Amino acid sequence: MTPLDTIANEVATTQDNLLAHRDSLPALRTQVLRSFDRREAKRTQYLRRALVVAAVFGSAALLVTALVAARHRARPLEVVAVHDELVPMSVNHHDTPSTATSQTPHPSETSDLREAPVDPARESPPRPVRAPTTRSVPIPKYDSPSPRPIDHTPTPATNAVTPTARLDDESWAQLAHKGRFNEAYALAQRSGFSNLCDTLPARDLVTLSETARWAGHVRESRQPLLSTRARFAGTAEAAAATFALGRIAFDDSNDAREAIEWFTTLLREYPSGGLSREASGRLVEAYVRVGDLPSAKTHAERYLASYPTGPHAGLAHRVLER
């Protein structure tokens, strides 16, 4: 055994002897457990506070979300309109704050049309169409020159409507004008929706489409528009119907590819019409939404070349910067 071992043994023996006679552990145990209790009490208190805070913040977040969702649902489709007596069709114009007053038989009703945010990256699910709180606003005047002559004279189909049919039409149309779209749509269905599509004049077809749309029947709302395109090809109503088809695909059906087809058709058939600017901007949006950036850039360049200060100019610049 080395001297160090000897010292170690002596120290260890002495300390073991000391430990054997120490009686401080019971008191220590009490102290330790008391500390443990305090710590647990504190922890429970913190947990309770955290739960209360989480509940408060969670409730607030839910409330805000519900309010935002309610506001989003209650807001009619962002519409800016320019009145046209021939085609009472509402049209989206992004980033164009304005107020339009209806010159229809309800002059007291006005639509406050505000700027609609453009967020092409947002992939919103199909949004249920709700009845607007005010009447839908007529579409922009379609007065630009077009490669195809637009005939504003009443078509033979308009004149072909019988007086009886006219009376029925007035009844659903009156309901629609009063904002009772569900009833108006039901009445139109009873009158024969397809028959109406085949017989109504262009202006009423747009009203019928709007009625179906606000009543929540997005798919059915396309039929009068398709009928307008087929029956009144080359007219301003057909151009507006084409745009409306694209808008329904874009906004309501969330089908950007179909929207691209309609907007492209509109620009091909009516390249310098009053809806070209909006269709061009929407086309950029739609290409961004489907993730086709090269096409989006191409159309963004075209848009900026034609409308450098247009409502979609900001979006076009952002697309080109990508």
Add this chain to the structure above:
Amino acid sequence: MIDPEGDPASGVRPVRVVAETTTDAGTLHQRLLRGERAAAAILFDRHAPMVERLLLRILGSDSELDDLVHEVFVRAFESAHRLRDPDAFAGWLRRLAVCAAMDLLRSRRRRRRWLWFLPPDEMPEVEAPGVDESTREAVKATYRLLDALPVEDRVAFTLRVLDGMPLASVALACECSLATAKRRISRAEQAFLTAARAHPALATWVTDRHADRHSEFDDRGDA
């Protein structure tokens, strides 16, 4: 064994420990994490003697020994959620004890450095019954000499030489590599022996026959 009923006089809620020795570490750990006081009591009963002995070895007879034991267990219960392997509770507790002891020694050293004009802390008397005066003096002198060593070297030395802990455990407790632990022990051993030869209370223990001895831990079979 400590009475598991607690100390009614102190106002602390009595704890009934059922089958204390049979409760496995994993279950105890889970119960501790759930905040069960009985689990804390069982763990204290199981490991407090080891912690107390370990701290006594490192620090010697010290007035802050009880406080340190208390601190070690409070730390352990507070950070029990960090322990991944409940079976390693004892080793983890040992490491906590070593850390607490090192912190105390370092803070004392800092205090001595900055408050050098105050009288040094006196080692408390070793009050072990049945121990003769010369042995008491030798023990006191041992810790006085250990006070002069670097904290890391001192702790490694006391764990290895005084407590007889295996080298691997020393390295684990000191949170260093095996080589570092060996180096620290060797360095402390040489410094301690040199100082002990010059100390009157230890001179008789460290005679010339020690002059050509080899490093202690090399002969223990686990180096």
